[in-house]
Amino acid sequence: MxxxxxxxxxxxxxxxxxxxxxxxxxxxxxxxxxxxxxxxxxxxxxxxxxxxxxxxxxxxxxxxxxxxxxxxxxxxxxxxxCLDNTLHNFLINPAIFLYPTLIKEFLFQIVNAVAYIHSRKILHRDLRPENILIDFGTHAVKISDFGSARTFEVPFLYSNKVGCPFYRAPELLLGSSNYSTPNDIWSVGCIFGEMVLGQPLFRGGSDMELLNEIFTFLGTPTEETWPGVTSFRKILAQMGPRKEPKDMNRIFSELEPAGIDLLSLLFEILAVSLILNHMGTRKSKASIARWRMETQSKFIEFGLNLP
Incomplete structure (x- = not known):
């Protein structure tokens, strides 16, 4: 010392x-x-x-x-x-209310950080409220804890037992080791939803419980919505009858329509990336460009004009 x-x-x-x-x-x-x-x-x-x-x-x-x-x-x-707080502390403190404009302020900074990290060819892999630092006075947000981060490598083969399971994409919960930036974006969607509801969207005690909660929320994936998902048919069979997606307008009743659309798109990117793996390069680029344009427009509608 x-x-x-x-x-x-x-x-x-x-x-x-x-x-x-x-x-x-x-x-x-x-x-x-x-x-x-x-x-x-x-x-x-x-x-x-x-x-x-x-x-x-x-x-x-x-x-x-x-x-x-x-x-x-x-x-x-x-x-x-050093920042004096974390997003987790904000969420568990009953004396702190995350009003809509504050949620937007936090989300804007989180997305800015993640976009920058990805532009530097880095996956964070452990995005969760505990790793999002906040200055209580200024509401400045900073992403921290890069202990699980990795640089992009081809092929994208990494451990699927990484980060907090509550914010882990279903692809990883099913055992896939081939993943990239969409899994960080999935985590951002989970964090966004948690800021609105005040509790984690998915809280299962095991991978199977978490998958069941995700499919109950977003619907059971099909080969059309998730190419290759039938290779996990044995696991999917344990999920019971096919589930239809829940009405997000009812779950997030306090969130404005543009916010619900944006949240849906943040979860959709995982499916988009999987579909792209089964398409030609030209179609892949066109599809991801459309997703980015649509997401950008939803950010603007939600009052977040990202660079």
């Missing part, structure tokens, strides 16, 4: 190995995460090396900034800018 005290002051323990403090020369409030390395035979864990390298590639107002990296023989210290 001595090396840290040369640059930082006013240390306050947040939890085990995590401190809040200030830089001597600035008013910047920061958070320091201490990661023990002595117990690792090969030194710094590869997950930490990966997270640091990815964060050094990112520079966006809605992505948490890695201020510094320090180390000694026993620990690595990651120094981040």
């Amino acid at each position: 001595n090396m840290l005290k040369e640059k930082y002051t006013n240390f306050e323990a947040i939890s085990n190995g995590i401190f809040k403090c200030k830089h001597y020369d600035q008013s910047l409030v920061i958070k320091i995460i201490s990661i023990p390395t002595a117990e690792h035979r090969n030194g710094v864990p590869k997950e930490i090396i990966r997270e640091v390298s990815l964060l050094k590639e990112l520079d966006h107002t809605n992505v948490v900034r890695l201020v510094d990296v320090m180390s000694n023989k026993r620990d690595v210290f990651l120094v981040f800018e």
Whole structure:
């Protein structure tokens, strides 16, 4: 800790190995995460090396900034800018009401961050309210925790046991390891719905329970809506009779029509991407362009004019 005290002051323990403090020369409030390395035979864990390298590639107002990296023989210290809250804290606090304009304000910043992350060829893979930092006073939003993030690779083969299951796309719950950016967008849709309802959309205790909740909500997929889904027929058979999608206007009765349309499109992108895998390149580009144009128009109708 001595090396840290040369640059930082006013240390306050947040939890085990995590401190809040200030830089001597600035008013910047920061958070320091201490990661023990002595117990690792090969030194710094590869997950930490990966997270640091990815964060050094990112520079966006809605992505948490890695201020510094320090180390000694026993620990690595990651120094981040510090925001005083998370979206999760907002959602579980009964004294805080997420009024519609605040939901729009948060969603705008979340989508901006995710679009930027994807433009840098990075998948976050663990988008959830706990990883969305918020400044209570200014309502500034920053995406954090890139420990599960990966750069795009072809083929897109990754672990499907990643992130919080509540925000995991059905493709991953079914066991697929071939996925890309639409799965982050699915998570954004889940977060958007949670901000409106005040609770997670899907809360099953297992992958099967979560799939059942998703299909009860959005309807059972078919080969037409989800090419290749019949390869999971044994799992789908356990879901019981075919389910029709629920009326989102009734579930999200307090959300304006443009918001409901936008939420539907955020969930639809997963199906769009799967359909594109079964189409020619020219058709694929045209279809995804149409989806983007429609989504952009719905953002505008919802009062969010994204760049």
